[in-house]
Amino acid sequence: MKVGFFPGCSLEGSSREYNESLQAIAPALGLELCEVPDWNCCGATAAHTLNHKLALALPARILALAEQAGFTDLLVPCSACLVRLASTREELRQNEALRREISAVIELPYTGTTRVLSVLDMLLTCARDGLKDRVRQPFAHKVACYYGCYLTRPARLAPCRRTEDPQEMEELMRAVGAEPIDWAFKVECCGAGLSVSRLETVAELSGRILADAAERGAEAIVVACPMCHTNLDLRRAAIVRRRGTNWSLPVLYVSQVIGLALGLKERALGLHRHHVPVRFPAAATRQAMEVGAGPSASDGNGAAQREG
Amino acid sequence: MSHPLPSTQAPATLADRVAQATGESVFRCYQCGKCAAGCPLAAEMDYEPNQILRLLQLSLPGMEEEVLGSLAIWLCLTCETCAARCPQEVDLPRIMDYLRQESLRTGQAHPKAKDILAFHQAFLESIRKNGRLHEVGLISSYKLKTGHLLQDVGVAPKLLVRGKLSLLPHGIADRGQIARIFDKCANTPTTKEKGAAQ
Numbered sequence: 001m002k003v004g005f006f007p008g009c010s011l012e013g014s015s016r017e018y019n020e021s022l023q024a025i026a027p028a029l030g031l032e033l034c035e036v037p038d039w040n041c042c043g044a045t046a047a048h049t050l051n052h053k054l055a056l057a058l059p060a061r062i063l064a065l066a067e068q069a070g071f072t073d074l075l076v077p078c079s080a081c082l083v084r085l086a087s088t089r090e091e092l093r094q095n096e097a098l099r100r101e102i103s104a105v106i107e108l109p110y111t112g113t114t115r116v117l118s119v120l121d122m123l124l125t126c127a128r129d130g131l132k133d134r135v136r137q138p139f140a141h142k143v144a145c146y147y148g149c150y151l152t153r154p155a156r157l158a159p160c161r162r163t164e165d166p167q168e169m170e171e172l173m174r175a176v177g178a179e180p181i182d183w184a185f186k187v188e189c190c191g192a193g194l195s196v197s198r199l200e201t202v203a204e205l206s207g208r209i210l211a212d213a214a215e216r217g218a219e220a221i222v223v224a225c226p227m228c229h230t231n232l233d234l235r236r237a238a239i240v241r242r243r244g245t246n247w248s249l250p251v252l253y254v255s256q257v258i259g260l261a262l263g264l265k266e267r268a269l270g271l272h273r274h275h276v277p278v279r280f281p282a283a284a285t286r287q288a289m290e291v292g293a294g295p296s297a298s299d300g301n302g303a304a305q306r307e308g
Numbered sequence: 309m310s311h312p313l314p315s316t317q318a319p320a321t322l323a324d325r326v327a328q329a330t331g332e333s334v335f336r337c338y339q340c341g342k343c344a345a346g347c348p349l350a351a352e353m354d355y356e357p358n359q360i361l362r363l364l365q366l367s368l369p370g371m372e373e374e375v376l377g378s379l380a381i382w383l384c385l386t387c388e389t390c391a392a393r394c395p396q397e398v399d400l401p402r403i404m405d406y407l408r409q410e411s412l413r414t415g416q417a418h419p420k421a422k423d424i425l426a427f428h429q430a431f432l433e434s435i436r437k438n439g440r441l442h443e444v445g446l447i448s449s450y451k452l453k454t455g456h457l458l459q460d461v462g463v464a465p466k467l468l469v470r471g472k473l474s475l476l477p478h479g480i481a482d483r484g485q486i487a488r489i490f491d492k493c494a495n496t497p498t499t500k501e502k503g504a505a506q
Contacts, residue, residue: 009441014472038481040439045386046431049408052329054493058435061489105492107485153388163392189348189387196450196460197427201383205348234463273470 003122004071004114005033006062008081008226009041014234015078015226017270021255022077022119024268028134029126033075036066042084045193056098057105059088063116064108077119077255079150079225080192085116086157118159119224119254120151120168127175136263138177141280143257144218145169145180146209148228152187163187169222169254176261178222185212190231199235203242206231210239214247219280221251229253234275250278322372322410323364329406336396337361343390343400353380354418357390357400360407376411382421426453436490439480444473 011019026033043058063085066074076082092099093112103110123131147169152160160166164187170180188209191202210232213221223229232239233251240246251274259269271278323334337358344356355363355378363371375381384404391399411417417425430449434442451457467473480486 009443012440012478013443013474014467016472038439040480040486041435041441043435044431044441046428046435048386048405049428050412050432051493052405052409054432054490055405057489057493061485105489107488149385149387149389153392155392187389189385189389191348192385192387193427194385194424196447197423198383199459201349201352234466237462273472275466275470 001030002032002034003117004066004069004074005035006039006066006074006076006081006085007035008076008078010078010226010230014230017273018077018226018229018253018255020268020270021253021259024264025255025259025262028262028264029123029131031122031126034069034071036062036071036074037069039065042081044080044084048084053102053105055084056088056091056102059085060092060102060110061106061108063089063112063114064103064106064110066114067111068108071114073117074114075117075119075122077224078227079118079148080227082116082118082159083150083154083157087154089116090157118151120172121159123172123254123258124168127172131258132175135176135261137261139173139257139261140177141179141219142181142217143173143178144183144213144216144221145173145186146213146221146223146228146232147187148223148225149187149189149192151224169224172254173222173257176258178257181213181216181218183212183216183218185209190228192227192231195227195231195235199238200242202231202235203238206235207239207243210236210247210249211243211245214245214249218249220249220257220278222254222257223251224254236276248276248279250274250276250280252278321364321367322375323367325410326364326403326406330399330402332399332403334361334364334398334403336398337365337394338396340395342393342395343398346389346393347384348387348389349383349385353383354378355380357384361398361400361403373416375407376414376416377418379418379420381407381411382418382424423454423456426450429453432490434477436487437479437483438477439483439486440478442474442477444475445477 007019039062040058042062043055047058048055076085089112092102099110147166152158152163152166155163160168173180185208189205190209191205195202221232229251256269256271327333339358339362341358344350344358347357350356360375360380363375381404386401388401391401427450430446430453433449434446
């Protein structure tokens with residue numbers, strides 16, 4: 001199946017492993033990702049913070065180009081881009097005069113026929129369509145499914161149905177053999193756009209997320225947003241400095257977890273690009289204890305403790 | 309400057325202008341405080357989100373300046389938690405966007421918002437030039453604007469080793485069109501550099 005694809009700027013730079021892993025799993029899932037020709041940046045937080053009209057025009061150009069290319073659906077893997085595109089589409093649908101005005105600004109016809117699709121939307125369709133049968137190496141780890149902001153909010157635009165306790169990623173994770181944990185920070189904000197201009201704020205907010213996931217026994221955090229990944233992975237040193245706890249749990253994109261389960265190579269999925277190495281010491285420790293300690297270590301699950 | 313005497317035709321309050329620009333009425337808020345309770349940055353704000361709305365509701369002399377000069381409006385991350393939980397369905401993030409733009413337009417941005425503002429401006433300049441964000445260019449330009457020259461110098465080599473830094477921008481073909489879009493949207497001063505000068 002052909003699907004329109006808008007990678008967004010992060011996926012060309014600091015989050016290129018998200019792009020690589022999506023490209024790697026697409027053929028296995030029967031998907032052909034067709035990039036929007038000559039796409040531009042969505043404007044992100046900067047545009048909507050400083051200039052409302054620009055915050056509509058930049059996403060509108062992307063949507064207009066997607067329309068021109070004949071895409072009915074446009075896959076937008078970055079949650080921040082996703083919300084910019086979805087809210088532009090909504091505002092221009094409700095305001096005909098504004099639609100005409102923005103169409104003139106971008107010098108392209110814009111009708112709003114192309115729909116935007118999140119990675120969760122797309123992968124869930126695949127999951128319900130027999131992803132389980134293609135799993136070659138179940139991802140047998142405890143995972144904290146982290147949604148952050150824009151996969152659940154604003155509720156009217158978001159791909160997830162339950163705003164405060166979404167379950168879409170959990171369903172995906174179960175389909176590939178993982179065990180999602182129950183935890184309290186799955187829809188909390190990581191600090192997102194303040195990663196450069198206010199790093200201490202980000203270290204605090206992301207630190208709370210990491211602490212809860214670790215304390216509840218997660219072996220990995222699974223994300224579907226480049227900003228969440230950057231703050232939890234690349235900013236780990238700042239988090240550790242602020243919180244004084246040296247957490248080693250890795251942060252994986254949902255597409256990387258699915259790729260691993262499909263039996264794809266780590267390198268093809270870009271795991272080597274992470275700042276926090278993708279290793280599972282808890283599982284190793286558990287195995288070692290089970291093997292080494294004999295009959296007394298029958299409480300296999302209880303041994304999944306993490307060193308502080 | 310003295311405050312003008314009340315006239316028969318009261319000038320539009322900031323709350324009126326918010327309503328006109330965003331369609332949101334601040335008077336729907338009944339101060340339950342759910343927005344502040346869920347806001348990840350409320351603790352760092354000078355006014356909590358519901359207090360911003362209260363200042364707008366009252367609009368007594370000096371209050372509008374307090375709002376436009378607050379740090380709170382710049383700390384807001386647009387995480388949308390407040391809007392998701394508001395029993396009155398006030399779209400506070402949308403209001404915050406408008407307040408930031410007004411704050412900038414009227415030159416009242418809080419001095420401590422300087423870095424945040426510099427980042428947003430560097431971001432937009434990068435897009436204007438290349439059509440897409442060039443992360444290296446963004447960070448260099450941010451450093452020059454803020455003087456934080458040594459920030460994140462440790463991060464760059466890590467990114468480089470992992471193949472995540474592209475030294476040259478991925479420019480798009482139709483950069484002229486992007487520049488024209490910026491020009492046509494320029495009625496709100498997006499690049500008003502000195503807006504936050506102390």
